[in-house]
Amino acid sequence: MHCEHFFYAKVRSSGWRFLLLLLLFASCKKSEDVTFGSKDVRAVSLGTAPLELMEGDTVALDLIFNSRATEALYKDFSWTVKDPAIARLEAKAGVAISLVGLDSGATTVAVVSSDQRLKAEKTILVSKSFLLTDPVYINFGVTPPGAPFNSVSAPQTGRLANLADSKGVSTGINLDIIDDFEGENGSGMLSNTLGLPSSVSGTAFWGSNNNPAAVIKLSNLNRNRYYDLSFYGSRRDVADNRETQYTVTGRYASATVAQNASGNGSVISTVKNVRPTTSGDVVIAVKAGPNNNNGLKYFYLNAIMIEPSK
Known part of the structure; x- marks a missing residue:
C-alpha cells in the first residue's frame, strides 16, 4: 500500500493516532525524492592514459567532472608536479592549468580540491625533442x-x-x-x-x-x-x-x-x-x-x- 493510501485509510482516527499517521505520511513523502540504491558520489579525473609531450611543449590539462552538480560545487583546486625538473605548472590553482615539458622523463601531476575530498593524478611522459641544425x-x-x-x-x-x-x-x-x-x-x-x-x-x-x-x-x-x-x-x-x-x-x-x-x-x-x-x-x-x-x-x-x- 502506498503511503498516501495508508494515510487516507487512517485519517478518521483521532487523537495521537492521527498525529502519528501524519508524521508517517511526511516521512513517506520525503523518501519518494530518493532513488534507493543510489549514492551521492562526487569525483574528478584527469583521464586514464598518460600524457605524452616533448621538451618545450605547453599543453592544457582540464579536470573531468563526473557530473554537472560536482562541477558546480567545486571550483577551488590545487595542483602539484612530483618532479618539477621534468615538467612545470604555469598555474597551480583552478580547474584547468597549463603544463610545460622541461626535460625527458616521467613524472606525475596531482590535483586536490580545497576540502581534500576530490583528488586525481596523471602520469606525464616527456620525451627529448631533437633540434635540427643541419639539413x-x-x-x-x-x-x-x-x-x-x-x-x-x-x-x-x-x-x-x-x-x-x-x-x-x-x-x-x-x-x-x-x-x-x-x-x-x-x-x-x-x-x-x-x-x-x-x-x-x-x-x-x-x-x-x-x-x-x-x-x-x-x-x-x-x-x-x-x-x-x-x-x-x-x-x-x-x-x-x-x-x-x-x-x-x-x-x-x-x-x-x-x-x-x-x-x-x-x-x-x-x-x-x-x-x-x-x-x-x-x-x-x-x-x-x-x-x-x-x-x-x-x-x-x-x-x-x-x-x-x-
Whole structure:
C-alpha cells in the first residue's frame, strides 16, 4: 500500500493516532525524492592514459567532472608536479592549468580540491625533442647515392625510420609513403647545376593518371619548430610540360609549389616555415600540376631536403 493510501485509510482516527499517521505520511513523502540504491558520489579525473609531450611543449590539462552538480560545487583546486625538473605548472590553482615539458622523463601531476575530498593524478611522459641544425637529404630512386642522402628504394607503402642529417646525426624523423607512387625509373637528368649526385637527379619515383597522387608523411618532427621543405623532380629527353606539384600540409594550412620536371637540371621548389601538427607530422602530396600537358600526366619526385627555418 502506498503511503498516501495508508494515510487516507487512517485519517478518521483521532487523537495521537492521527498525529502519528501524519508524521508517517511526511516521512513517506520525503523518501519518494530518493532513488534507493543510489549514492551521492562526487569525483574528478584527469583521464586514464598518460600524457605524452616533448621538451618545450605547453599543453592544457582540464579536470573531468563526473557530473554537472560536482562541477558546480567545486571550483577551488590545487595542483602539484612530483618532479618539477621534468615538467612545470604555469598555474597551480583552478580547474584547468597549463603544463610545460622541461626535460625527458616521467613524472606525475596531482590535483586536490580545497576540502581534500576530490583528488586525481596523471602520469606525464616527456620525451627529448631533437633540434635540427643541419639539413636532411632524402633520395627517391633505384640507385642509393650514399651519405649524406637517406634513400627510399621502393615506391610502395613503407617506412624509412630515423633519418640522418647531413652530418650523419640521427634525427628521429621518420618518412612513410602512405599512398603509393606508380613506379620508379632511371630516366632523370644525368647532370644538373644544383650539386646533386647523378644518382639522385637521374632516378625518381613517378605517377600518372593511373595513380594520380602519391602521399608521404614525415613524423616525429619537433612540433615547436618550423621547417623548410625543398623538392626536386626531373625527366630527361622529353619536351612536353610535366609539371609536378608538391602540396605540404602542417599544423595551420597547406601550401603548394610546382616545377616542370621535363629537362629540369636547375630548379628546386621550396615551401617555407612549415610547422608540424601537434603530433609532429607533415604530409606531402605529389601529383601532376595544372600546367602539365602530358597525355598521361606523368609526375616525378627525385629528392626532398628538410631544413630548419631561419
